[in-house]
Amino acid sequence: MSIDAAEFMQASVRTATPLALAAYGELVVERAGVINLGLEGAMIAGAFGALVGASAGGIGAGFAMAVVAGCAATLLMAWVVLWLRADAVIAGTAVTLLALGLTGTLYRALYGAQGAALSVPTLAPVAVPGLHQLPWIGPAFFEQPLATYALYAMACGLWWWLPRTHAGLALRATGERPDAALAAGISPVTVRAWALLFGGAMGGLAGGVLVLAQVGTFAEGMSAGRGFIAIAIVVLGRWSPVGVALAALLFGSASQLQYVFQSLGWPVPYQLFLALPYVLTLLVLAGTQRRAAAPASLGAPLDTAP
Amino acid sequence: MRARLHSRWLVMGATIAGIFAAVIVILLIGGYDTSRALAALWDGAFGSSYAVLSATLVRATPLLFVGLAVGLAFRAGVLNIGAEGQLLAGATAAVAVGLAVGALPRVLALPLALGAGAAAGAAWSGIAGWLKLRFGVLEVISTLMLNFIATYLVSWLVRGPLQEPTRVYPQTIELSPAVQMPLLLTGHRVHLGLVLAIGLAGFTWWVLTQTAIGFRVRAVGAGAAAARSAGGIDPARTTALVFLASGALAGLGGASEATGVTFALYEGISPGYGYSAIAVALLARLHPLMIIVSALLFGALEAGAAAMQRDANVPSVLAAVVEAMIVLGVLAFNHARTRGRQA
């Protein structure tokens, strides 16, 4: 059997799309100083919202509901972390658990045990005139569902927004030194709340992409740890928009490699390739933490009143 | 001390009552047959000797191990969310060693397998500890990464070096009886692991409250600066110890599960025990003896939820909703308590 490199890259970008969307959300959250372990929850909530929305009102409604559901999940997170002052790690784990459980329970309640057969319309790939004919990268990057192009816009937008707006500066300052932000008249609580809301919207959108651009249906727990992968991507991408794009692509292609090996009939332990990006993430962390790539106050709670 | 224990019971009771009410609401919204579902929940957890001795207690055993692991870590201010990976490492090592020493008599073989599990769990968590103390890597991120790495390693091992000889199923061959946990009662699945876990809960409590090492662990968790300044305690050294001990407990949990329930290694050996552990430990307010009660409750919940899915068609993931609500409830309660203290 032969393997088509262009096809492999196209599949990699497809796999990387929801990962990168969620990771850009998490990038913003972490630049504000919070680790959002509730991202996985926002993603599964988004997937479920997409199903509900799309079966009622088509693809557009599906994406809208995905975003709403993702936001709802992280609003809970924001409330617990910013107003109840609870530990973000514990709160995030709880939010993820809650979303996984609630979506599973509601799915069966709304669509019955045979819900798996339920399918919704999906976004078809759209070729960008001209660009998709580029050798190698053409089909990979420019023959994708609209969601992927939305991702490109988001990536460029963030890349511009973070260093070139006062809001981006306030976000970064909050993640570095919340007290400095406060002294400059910025409320760290408000900044973190908005960041979490954005992270939730992106997580929800990523979940929506899973359903509406890839699988075409919902399954219990279908986010399958992608929210956590997104967190790894942000770390591996060293908290920068460009780094996140590359890291997402790496994670995406690592998970595509297994199909390559299978189709080639190579007895390569693909699980080790799947584990590789995580190992790489740890190595990057060990190698760069001291050089302060991470926001200085990442994971530290606020001690100022809201 | 008595007053504190008393308030722990109160919190636990109040939390559970509130959550029970929420579950009924969810069942009603979902249009499920609520009375049938609740009956199934009760029967599945406590309704028969089978339910108690072969479902509830069997599920409570790994939860108790990992709950202790997480509870100990949190007590010392170590945010170990990697109990899942440490449990997998422990199960893997126990099976690998168990397969190698299966020919030895049980008094030798079983302790060897369990010891290997504890050591592997400690080593797995030790990586996170080393990364934290040497490079300042947040343990939240490193333990999460290590969970995934462990999952993929198991996935590879059961399709590669440790796969059963026919190479059909992605799992190892069954452990020989010499490395299987003795059952506590013939005809019931509850095994020696439960006794071991309860013993360890008692031991952890004893160490924390009665020994100098445990005192240092608590001091670093409650006030690292004062522990260092007034007590001369080295927080880094104590933290390292806690990483290892916490990992060993979780690893032992994996070993107990492999030698007491599954008798083999396969991918889905843990349905997320390591994550449930956070809820188990928090509901018990990190008190080792209360973790026994809390693990039993969660064991009952998961056993009951399985029965609910079987008999009333209510998805067993409802258990996850309950666990999450317990955690959120405890967080909200802690907030109210600190507020009250300040006022």
Added chain:
Amino acid sequence: MSDHALVLRAVSKQFGAVRALAGASLTVRRGTLHAVLGENGAGKTTLMRIAFGMMAPDEGEVEIDGRPVTLSSSAAAIALGLGMVHQHFTLVPAMSAAENIALGGRGRLDLGAVAEQVRVLSARTGLAVDPDTRVDALGVGAQQRIEILKALHGNARTLILDEPTAVLTPTESEELFGWLRRFVAEGGTAVLVTHKLQEALSVADDVTVLRRGERVLTARAAEIDIVTLVRALTGEDRAPETRVRTPRSQTVGAVVAQLTDVSVRDARGVLRVHQANVTCHAGEIIGVAGVEGSGVHELLRVLAGRLTPTAGTVSLPDTVGFVPEDRLRDAVIEDFSLSENFALRGAAARRGRMPWPELRAHTARAMAAHDVRAPSPDVRAGTLSGGNQQKFVVGREMENRPALVIAENPVRGLDLRATEHVLRELAASAASGSAVVIFSTDVDELLPLADRMLVTFAGQVREVPVVRDAIARALVGAA
């Protein structure tokens, strides 16, 4: 427009059990440099934070440019033309000077334009700052200039500077004051919070003194002398009450601790203590004074065995009692019982089991001996009053008769009874043969106690006579 740039009227603020401000007032005339003086805990910083909108007063009014205002945040204060330079800088170390100065704005951010504005502002004011350098690569003097530029960039007409010279070298302080005088001459207004009396008298137009959350004096600097200021600061009637010991006339005891050529650099490599030589003898009380940033805390921590110096030799006895300044961070664990807190001492070296019954009995005895008022050794330390917590800490540290005792601000924030008790304990410890080192920001506390006086200034340690004038001069680096 009003003649007053900033007015605070009858402002009160309570933090838990502590009354930080009890109806304090401040009136700052436009175009003047106004010094606000007070000891630590007198309420200076709290008053300034209220003026800058960082916290709301429980009672009282704030007027800016003659208009009553309610400040919801520092952003509101900035919008009204206020700027504040905090004692602990509020800069983001990982960002450039330009980014720090731009922080708090809205809309598009053109860093190139901000950098250009900073260059212009820098040239106009004479505050030299390179807008593109990361803050963590700069020294404290440059960081302070950035703080000031940040305030001016926000169009501040009234600048509040909280202990600006605490971290500066004498030359840097001179430069700062020169600049402030020019700023005021050009129509700006500056509030200088300080506890250095001479500094206040020499640069300020007006002086306000706060004590225990109240205003006790406001005057033109030209019309008062340092004696008046000291009286106002410390309260004339206080010194006799705390007289618990007659200092010894000569030092005779054996040497118990010795520092030879000890130097300390902090984590960022800044020299904090420079070649200090200190000898402590059995039975004597050594008073230590020094302003924030003079290296005094580092010196005390080396003496207490809590900090390893970068250079020099340290010889300490086996037993050292340490009463740190930040009690709730460094001395007690609030969630632990008194017995458990008592057991902290020596916890690092303990092996095997904790002898709780014994420790509990020991704690109970210590509580009785040191007048710690609590129902039992089992109550949480957090439930005790500050005075009882401090008596507990002193009692714990004295329990095994340490050869050397180090106490930092041991009576700060305590009521009179507790103050007297703690000082008596320290005196008794010296009488029984310990060497006792007491640091206090309130020199009057030390005068009736100390046999010898050490004063730190800019990392140097100097021995001075136990006389208020000599100490006051040494504190500001004057000969």
